[in-house]
Amino acid sequence: MSLTKFMAATSMATMLMSGAAFAQSTLVYCSEGSPEGFDAALYTSGTTFDASSKPLYNRLVEFDVGTTNVIPGLAESWEVSEDGTEFTFKLREGVKFHSNDMFTPSRDFNADDVIYTFMRQLETEGSWEYFNAMSMPDLVESIEKVDDMTVKFKLTRAEAPFVANLAMDFASIQSAEYGAAMEEAGTPEMLNQQPIGTGPFEFVAYQKDAVIRYAANENYWMDGVPKVDNLVFAITPDASVRYQKVQAGECHVMPYPNPADVEAMRAAEDVNLMEQEGLNVGYLAYNTQMPPFDNPKVRKALNMAIDKQAIIDVVFQGAGQIAKNPLPPTMWSYNDAVEDDPFDPDAAKAMLEEEGVTDLDLKIWAMPVQRPYNPNARRMAELMQEDFANIGVNVEIVSYEWGEYLDRSKAMDRDGAVLLGWTGDNGDPDNFLAVLLGCDAVGGSNRAQWCHEPFNDLVTQAKTGSQEDRAKLYEEAQVIFKEQAPWATIAHSVVFMPMRPEVEGYVMDPLGGHYFNEVGLAE
Template sequence: MRSTIATASLLSLALFTAAPYALAANSLVFCSEASPSGFDTAQYTSATDNDAAQPLYNRLAEFEKGGTVAIPALATSWDVSADGLVYTFHLREGVKFHSNKAFTPSRNFNADDVLFTFNRMLNTEHPFRLAYPTEFPYFTGMGMDKKIHSVTKSGPMTVVFTLNSVDAAFIQNLAMSFASILSAEYAEQLMAAGKARDINQQPIGTGPYIFQRYQKDAQIRYKGNPDYWAPEQVKLDQLIFAINTDASVRLQKLRKNECQVTLHPRPADVPGLKADPQLQVIESPGYNLGYISYNVRHAPLDKLAVRQALDMAVNKQAIIDAVYQGAGQKAVNGMPPSQWSYDSSIQDAPYNPDKARELLRAAGVKEGTELTLWAMPVQRPYNPNARLMAEMLQADWAKIGIKARIVSYEWGEYLKRSKNGEHDISLIGWTGDNGDPDNWLGTLYSCAAIGGNNYSMWCDEQYDRLIKSAIASTDRELRSGLYQQAQRYLKQQVPITPIAHSTVSQPLRADVQGFKVSPFGRNDFSGVSIVD
């Protein structure tokens, strides 16, 4: 099907400057907070990367806008075998891939594209993976490389996933960004030309918007897809991501109508935004967690008593008051209270610097021991001011004889180095991806997630047995019981200190319609328009 995209004046081809954009009619500028590392979503886990790729791709199933229910997308339906081990997906006919200067598709989307997308992640000897070696942290972090036995086709528009074990969250997992469907034909052309890496910087998808160009730390430009299979979702001629790391700059641009949507305002700015008649602020409870991650592979953090000491020396309420400024709820658990199976019986250890100092002495930790404390360089929904939080932690831990040296890097480098375990302690967080407890307890703290989102490098067999048993069952009551046991064990072992769940405030111009706040922290511009 072909959508009707209004003819508009061309965008200025000048690179981003401090001046306002020369905009085509029916265009939208999104003030983003950081530069993506690339557009091959299977490689990345941050919201910045996923947001930048969101306009370009589709998945077999996708989450309904603003909700947590997975609905058909590139698959129109699916069947599940009685034993829960075989999923048969029936694919959507007539879906077209994008084209660019180097690639024009010769066919529509079919089963071969699904096979390429997943077998590249599943098979370490896959030809494209050999041509472009990379890691897939979500795929392996959720253990999907172990759970999926095979991905095959039974016809040109039918794909069969056979699992080694039951995965109660399988459909939700396939609706996540890492499972975006790529073009097998484009991949073959890139390999033949010796340019396999271009799949990450010159992306081709089936999504509502087509990639035009990207300048790091400046802008990403997309244009409306005239051949999109759901034409009612393409309401903009041009979509621009203007990258601004400074929240005050983003706010200034929003007020001047130089961007129409932005994100992560400072809590102190929210009342003023709400009072501006030219703006609207959408608020929603945060499905998120900001926390401190202790690298248990680095001494003395390998000792439980040391982690307990650091945990009980954190003046959590003072941090919430200063950093979140009324927009944060104290966190005591490894996931938010709105997640089903949350164990409300879990309590924090009391704030007790004197006891903390005793624990450190008993563990043989000398006065003045230095540890690195990594602070994120960007605002996130779960942490609006990581630098201030780090400074407050530095002061808290100085009271018990620990010298915390604050370290920071550019956001992509920060994540890369953290996943490599270079930090002692890092400030990090998470916004849920699929509505299932495993997306917290498995994705963040399991053995399989080391090198992915397990920044504590914590691997515990007892904990892993609990979460593996839970994901292998379709009995929700049984799963809840196992996840609650896992939460209690996580709290006892202290690989993290939960700090807060924040309220999400999404500021945008009053004339923006169709934008919905995602519980997963994604900024999705399908179906979004500017109304005169």
């Protein structure tokens, strides 16, 4: 079984050890927290996905790591019907599931596993949070097994982003056989505690809050993957300690460094620092239903008064990039031709006067929590308060407990502009533009309460068609967004990944996941 495999590999590794605290064929990742479990469909946090769906499972389609494009995974190919409501997937032959003490698969992966994976989320009670959050129950009408190696999804409406949803963590393919065996044994929770998948690594052991051990899946369907014998997650919640461990050689790769340490990391010889914009956006959403903020020119004027560079320097301490579009720059269809509003307080003041707005009072809502797209909302609000004071706008900062904040900021008659943001789910522009700015989302995730027909039509039209056609529509939508200015787009975070120089082939994932499938270690 996998434990003995791991032991054999480790004792070999011990012999090869050369002064470092671990062996060359064992990749150690100092992760930031403990996974909530290993059945990814039950959870929504990236920390859990890094430890479960990424190393242990595959999906029908996968993200091409490093981009937000979708490529074949356990499905070799797929076809979409004319009307965009039927998706037929041709499955990959010869894919083997892992085995453990309790279970040895009797067959290769087939259509039954796909049906099982999705039907349990469609039909059984349980906290399938992400499946629900992505509206899958409303979207999927039926799932049919055409033959052993073909599965057809029928949707209730045309929805091109559906394929990207299938690359998400909740769509990780489970073994129907394992599920049935554990159900029969009365221990269905084993799917969550002793995971069985088809992924590049097999689960070995998890010691809560301390360490997760994985061994390479020798039967992995992709040749030459993975590139190390063992993968270890050393759970290290404190960012300074993670960095000390990288320097001491106790781990190879770490996520989420302290922004204050980044400069030292750039200079350090034994650390390579990678960086990329995060798939997120932080924004200030005006309530576009309340005068005078229903006037796009007033919103535009306010946007011109915000010194975004100061925010990047002070709030993000450099670990951020000015946002001009609601989409992050790593996403396909990002419109780089759009020009950001200039920072020009005088022009902004003149513009407000032109619109007859004087003595304007504005509440700015500041979140009480740190988020990737906004590490310190309070500080950000204070900077904006100064900026707005310069053009004669009087700002009051308000805040609520996080749950209250999320709830109250949805109100259609909300008084004030709200600081919030979004981290992408499936790498599809629809996930930003429709979810955050579509007419259907008013009173919900559309915190600007902004329903603008021309924009909404484009985004709705973009729900079908080829990626190329859709990209054109989204690019146009971004131009309208900029003209109408329902938000002040503030920043995208910049994500840093420090790693030791012997780490080879690490690719940063714009969706924020951490993949070790193709990561190797130099001798």
